[in-house]
Amino acid sequence: MRKLLLLFALAGIFLTSCSDENVLTVSSPDGSINVRFEIDNGKPFYSINQKGKAVIKPSALGFHLQEMAPLTDNFRILKSTKTTFDETWEQVWGEKQFIRNHYNELLIELQEKEGDNRKMNVVFRIFDNGVAFRYIIPQQENLNNFVIMDEITEFVMADDHTAWWIPAYQEHRYEYLYSETKLSEMGSVHTPVTFKTNDGLFLSIHEAALVDFASFVVESLPGNRLKTDLVPWADGTKVKTQAPMESPWRTIQIAEKPGDLITNYMGLNLNEPNKLDDISYVKPSKYMGIWWALHIGKNTFWRGPDLGATTENAKYYIDFASKHNIPLLLIEGWNPGWTTEWYLDAMHEFIFTQSVPEFNIEEVVKYGNERGVKLIGYHETGSNLVNYLNQIDEGFELYRRLGINDIKIGQVGTKLNMKEWHHGQFGVNYYHDVLMKAHANRLAVNFHEPIKPTGLRRTYPNLMTAEGGRGMEYNAWSEGNPPNHETIIPFTRLLAGPMDYTPGIFDVMIKYREGRRVHTTVAKQLALYVIIHSPTQMLADLPENYDGHPAFQFLLDVPVDWFDTQVLNAEIGQYITMVRKDRHSNDWYLGSLTNEKPRNLEVKLSFLDAGKKYKAQIYADGADADWESNPTPVSITEMEVDNNTILNLELAAGGGQAIRFVPVN
Numbered sequence: 001m002r003k004l005l006l007l008f009a010l011a012g013i014f015l016t017s018c019s020d021e022n023v024l025t026v027s028s029p030d031g032s033i034n035v036r037f038e039i040d041n042g043k044p045f046y047s048i049n050q051k052g053k054a055v056i057k058p059s060a061l062g063f064h065l066q067e068m069a070p071l072t073d074n075f076r077i078l079k080s081t082k083t084t085f086d087e088t089w090e091q092v093w094g095e096k097q098f099i100r101n102h103y104n105e106l107l108i109e110l111q112e113k114e115g116d117n118r119k120m121n122v123v124f125r126i127f128d129n130g131v132a133f134r135y136i137i138p139q140q141e142n143l144n145n146f147v148i149m150d151e152i153t154e155f156v157m158a159d160d161h162t163a164w165w166i167p168a169y170q171e172h173r174y175e176y177l178y179s180e181t182k183l184s185e186m187g188s189v190h191t192p193v194t195f196k197t198n199d200g201l202f203l204s205i206h207e208a209a210l211v212d213f214a215s216f217v218v219e220s221l222p223g224n225r226l227k228t229d230l231v232p233w234a235d236g237t238k239v240k241t242q243a244p245m246e247s248p249w250r251t252i253q254i255a256e257k258p259g260d261l262i263t264n265y266m267g268l269n270l271n272e273p274n275k276l277d278d279i280s281y282v283k284p285s286k287y288m289g290i291w292w293a294l295h296i297g298k299n300t301f302w303r304g305p306d307l308g309a310t311t312e313n314a315k316y317y318i319d320f321a322s323k324h325n326i327p328l329l330l331i332e333g334w335n336p337g338w339t340t341e342w343y344l345d346a347m348h349e350f351i352f353t354q355s356v357p358e359f360n361i362e363e364v365v366k367y368g369n370e371r372g373v374k375l376i377g378y379h380e381t382g383s384n385l386v387n388y389l390n391q392i393d394e395g396f397e398l399y400r401r402l403g404i405n406d407i408k409i410g411q412v413g414t415k416l417n418m419k420e421w422h423h424g425q426f427g428v429n430y431y432h433d434v435l436m437k438a439h440a441n442r443l444a445v446n447f448h449e450p451i452k453p454t455g456l457r458r459t460y461p462n463l464m465t466a467e468g469g470r471g472m473e474y475n476a477w478s479e480g481n482p483p484n485h486e487t488i489i490p491f492t493r494l495l496a497g498p499m500d501y502t503p504g505i506f507d508v509m510i511k512y513r514e515g516r517r518v519h520t521t522v523a524k525q526l527a528l529y530v531i532i533h534s535p536t537q538m539l540a541d542l543p544e545n546y547d548g549h550p551a552f553q554f555l556l557d558v559p560v561d562w563f564d565t566q567v568l569n570a571e572i573g574q575y576i577t578m579v580r581k582d583r584h585s586n587d588w589y590l591g592s593l594t595n596e597k598p599r600n601l602e603v604k605l606s607f608l609d610a611g612k613k614y615k616a617q618i619y620a621d622g623a624d625a626d627w628e629s630n631p632t633p634v635s636i637t638e639m640e641v642d643n644n645t646i647l648n649l650e651l652a653a654g655g656g657q658a659i660r661f662v663p664v665n
């Protein structure tokens with residue numbers, strides 16, 4: 001199914017032009033980024049410059065192993081090879097249809113000078129907008145099975161940059177508000193972690209192609225030294241592996257404008273092309289759910305008078321979805337095992353092979369099929385994977401028999417099986433195995449409480465979306481997400497990949513939940529559909545809150561699969577304006593949003609086709625809108641525009657704006 005458009009792919013060997021045999025250098029295709037690799041007293045180091053500015057100062061590389069000498073020193077360069085690569089490939093679905101993968105590569109083969117003469121290779125790929133490297137432990141006599149106890153990779157920063165980060169090793173996984181501090185004040189943080197330097201660069205550290213390895217978090221040490229910290233197994237080891245071994249890519253995005261972090265596709269490029277055979281079941285779509293009602297307390301997950309997952313309620317949602325051509329419906333709490341304490345850390349025993357008596361799954365599926373609405377399957381494991389993996393085959397088989405092709409899988413719990421971090425090698429392998437099993441059953445997956453995305457959606461396009469961040473639900477039962485949250489996640493969590501944020505709440509004051517609310521205007525909720533990329537995107541509010549609301553039209557129109565994505569303006573934590581072109585029509589969509597501060601943003605519509613007229617359908621914050629005191633007014637207007645038009649986007653405090661541009665004839 002994957003179509004590759006190969007412009008050209010070169011793999012030529014260059015001459016290495018360095019007189020010192022312990023130093024190697026390589027630049028990005030446009031020459032702006034330079035990497036220097038050096039062996040100093042047997043220890044490998046790398047450093048990065050961008051246009052002469054130090055981005056990464058000499059930083060250590062290597063591993064500590066269990067009961068073996070470390071792979072950190074005593075090395076010499078055996079051989080080095082430089083190649084270049086340039087290809088444009090087509091995404092199955094995504095934020096941009098055609099992606100250029102252009103880099104220069106330096107492969108360095110190292111060998112210990114003494115002792116066991118073990119070998120370790122490091123390969124660098126230098127793009128015009130960042131650097132990636134991975135370790136390769138080749139097959140060899142003196143290193144077979146081994147256990148990594150620590151990865152010593154450093155990112156020594158040139159200064160004490162401003163950083164946006166969430167803390168690692170916490171109860172709620174990745175679900176935290178971002179802090180903005182100096183990097184020296186971070187502690188241990190998850191990736192992507194993003195920085196602004198004093199000389200005007202934006203950097204983000206993350207990883208790509210995380211397979212059969214522990215994810216790393218970043219530890220901030222004195223001297224602006226950031227060090228990888230592999231998330232451990234319960235027994236304290238980090239990675240159990242054997243040669244040949246390839247680590248995930250360690251990535252450093254480098255941008256001169258914050259928006260260029262978003263349109264950087266290095267992470268996807270570092271993953272392998274689609275490996276799945278028939279993916280005709282993978283369909284980007286919008287969906288509704290018996291979901292928000294459960295979080296705001298209108299209905300319950302558990303059985304009782306207010307149970308959400310009843311046949312009757314499902315039909316109510318199906319009727320609404322069908323009327324509006326919304327093809328998918330998620331229903332949570334449909335199966336036995338839900339209690340009022342389902343979210344506590346305990347080995348809850350959900351059942352995945354039968355539904356509760358109030359919910360006739362066969363009848364609901366049939367009713368939906370007759371009306372063009374399919375169910376999204378739902379498995380909440382409660383992180384009891386012993387229980388889940390005992391039933392997963394039969395659970396998936398049930399969905400297969402019912403013709404269901406989408407599934408949301410939740411892992412609520414601080415640790416998997418109350419023992420292992422979600423983000424160690426155990427978790428990484430668990431999510432991978434479930435994804436493969438899902439494909440075998442023609443299921444596209446939305447993981448909640450996931451491992452962070454690292455671009456694997458390119459290789460396995462049934463990996464649709466994931467939570468892995470603090471989403472909309474926090475507004476329903478906690479102090480919520482402040483207005484600036486959505487101005488930070490595009491530059492942090494969303495750099496990793498699609499997020500199931502579940503936007504689209506129109507009843508922002510949440511009439512069912514006194515004292516809780518969404519910190520937004522309604523117009524900002526519309527803008528989130530353009531700002532937050534997710535190929536399965538929820539229309540999260542209750543049908544009755546959408547019914548008859550004029551702004552609902554935007555949610556019906558906005559696509560989820562894009563031809564192109566551009567960032568028109570942005571300041572991390574303050575505002576962002578993005579435009580995306582529909583992959584299946586010539587329509588463009590604009591989303592703009594701000595933090596607590598009202599602002600006017602001028603944008604030129606130069607992304608539109610020259611010489612064409614477009615009808616702009618504008619959904620703006622209405623008169624006197626303000627997220628705190630007056631969140632609901634939305635002004636809906638139309639005007640004719642072209643690519644010379646300059647629009648003044650007036651954003652209320654905590655507000656936003658969404659626009660659809662439709663070509664006129």
Ligand code: NOJ
Nearest residue numbers: 332380410412448467473
């Ligand atoms: C947390 C998930 O994020 C949410 O979407 C889901 O409804 C609950 N867990 C229950 O599984």
